[in-house]
Amino acid sequence: MTRIDDLYARIAEADRPEVFITQRPQSQVAAEYAESLAAGGPLAGMVLAVKDNVDVSGVPTTAACPGYAYTPDTDAPAVAALRAAGAVVIGKTNLDQFATGLVGTRSPHGAVRDSRRLDRISGGSSSGSAVAVALGFADIAIGTDTAGSGRVPAALQGIVGIKPTVGVVSTSGVVP
Numbered sequence: 001m002t003r004i005d006d007l008y009a010r011i012a013e014a015d016r017p018e019v020f021i022t023q024r025p026q027s028q029v030a031a032e033y034a035e036s037l038a039a040g041g042p043l044a045g046m047v048l049a050v051k052d053n054v055d056v057s058g059v060p061t062t063a064a065c066p067g068y069a070y071t072p073d074t075d076a077p078a079v080a081a082l083r084a085a086g087a088v089v090i091g092k093t094n095l096d097q098f099a100t101g102l103v104g105t106r107s108p109h110g111a112v113r114d115s116r117r118l119d120r121i122s123g124g125s126s127s128g129s130a131v132a133v134a135l136g137f138a139d140i141a142i143g144t145d146t147a148g149s150g151r152v153p154a155a156l157q158g159i160v161g162i163k164p165t166v167g168v169v170s171t172s173g174v175v176p
Helices: 003-014 026-039 077-084 127-134 151-156
Strands: 020-023 047-051 088-093 140-142
Touching: 003 026, 003 047, 020 127, 026 088, 047 077, 047 127, 077 088, 077 140, 088 127, 127 140, 127 151
Parallel strands: 047 088, 047 140
Antiparallel strands: 020 088
16 A cells, blocks of 8 residues: 555545545546655655645635635646645645634535544634644645634644745735
8 A cells, every 4th residue: 555545545534524625636646646756855755735725736726615616727836836846735625715714614615623622623714734734634734824824723733833924935826
């Protein structure tokens, strides 16, 4: 069993359908993973989850609003940089709709539950990204953070969330 097979089995076994809005096909992720390992790079073999308000080429961006959905032709610069360093995108994670919440419960795709205590909130709006990493579905994740939307769910899940200085990471390809 490959690492990607193991991740997809872990996701299926966990039965946490609220974490991802879109998962990329396992065969595509496995192929990119193998290419990443062969090519090397500082993030070679790292599996990346991306909040569904950040563009990933060929994967729908919905901001947790099905009526808003579009499929971008290019990656957001943040995604492109991580992919160029060797990271492989597994899918797009759930969020408080349009990133307007701090508890992770405002999504038509379901409330993202805490990784350890299913009766608790996960924090939001980058709830799916934080829980995906905390549950081991991804090594790293992209979230967004205007007023704690990335750091709060990370803290509640026992992981680290970082908010870069304004202007360091491009917000192009991110739903405003």
